[in-house]
Amino acid sequence: MFEFPEIRLMLARLLILLFTGFIGWMTYQSNRLLKEIRLDFNILLSVPEILSRLVMVLVCLFLAWFTGLSGVALGFTVSNWPQSILAGLAVGVVVQAGVNWVTNQAIQRVGKHVYSPWLILNILPRRNVEWLLVGLAFIPAVAMEELLFRSLLIGGFQGVLPTGLLIVATSIVFGFMHQPQGKLGMTVAGAINALLSTLFVLTGQLLITLIAHYTVNMLQVIFAHFQRDRLENY
Numbered sequence: 001m002f003e004f005p006e007i008r009l010m011l012a013r014l015l016i017l018l019f020t021g022f023i024g025w026m027t028y029q030s031n032r033l034l035k036e037i038r039l040d041f042n043i044l045l046s047v048p049e050i051l052s053r054l055v056m057v058l059v060c061l062f063l064a065w066f067t068g069l070s071g072v073a074l075g076f077t078v079s080n081w082p083q084s085i086l087a088g089l090a091v092g093v094v095v096q097a098g099v100n101w102v103t104n105q106a107i108q109r110v111g112k113h114v115y116s117p118w119l120i121l122n123i124l125p126r127r128n129v130e131w132l133l134v135g136l137a138f139i140p141a142v143a144m145e146e147l148l149f150r151s152l153l154i155g156g157f158q159g160v161l162p163t164g165l166l167i168v169a170t171s172i173v174f175g176f177m178h179q180p181q182g183k184l185g186m187t188v189a190g191a192i193n194a195l196l197s198t199l200f201v202l203t204g205q206l207l208i209t210l211i212a213h214y215t216v217n218m219l220q221v222i223f224a225h226f227q228r229d230r231l232e233n234y
């Protein structure tokens with residue numbers, strides 16, 4: 001059966017959709033659970049969380065291989081490493097600056113109920129050594145999301161659906177998967193996904209969006225660290 005690339009690609013796309021649905025379901029269940037309990041440990045550094053992210057990265061890589069698509073189609077090629085890394089860093093800094101501004105404006109205009117600081121407070125490092133651990137733990141988390149939402153759902157489905165529709169659809173799903181951050185967090189996450197997906201389509205490079213995504217996450221933690229008192233009394 002796998003000698004026929006068209007059939008293999010169709011099966012791979014079906015598996016990608018099923019995998020996305022599974023992650024969405026798991027996210028929904030986790031959000032329900034987190035509404036009932038409050039964790040006294042950093043969820044990002046929990047061993048089950050890290051292992052599950054690593055497994056998901058491996059699943060994404062397998063699905064990328066199983067599609068039979070080229071590395072170019074999936075965004076795995078890099079023409080200029082230093083340039084791509086710098087571009088990703090620059091985009092990440094600009095995006096996070098925009099996120100901070102939008103968040104503050106939304107809270108002032110709509111009210112505190114629109115934002116939930118629980119998740120960012122939970123993953124804030126409590127000791128100096130945790131800064132390194134949090135930085136490392138973000139790698140599989142970001143890699144999984146970028147592989148799934150950029151390489152597989154955008155690169156893997158281009159030509160099947162209009163690119164604009166793919167970006168809108170994946171942004172809705174991406175926002176849904178950030179429920180623990182509240183309504184504002186979901187909206188902002190969806191907007192970030194749309195921006196990164198557009199960047200992926202324009203550049204054809206996963207590395208740029210991966211670096212940008214990682215930079216946004218780390219800057220969120222750094223900014224939250226300096227606003228810990230305000231967030232704890234939110």
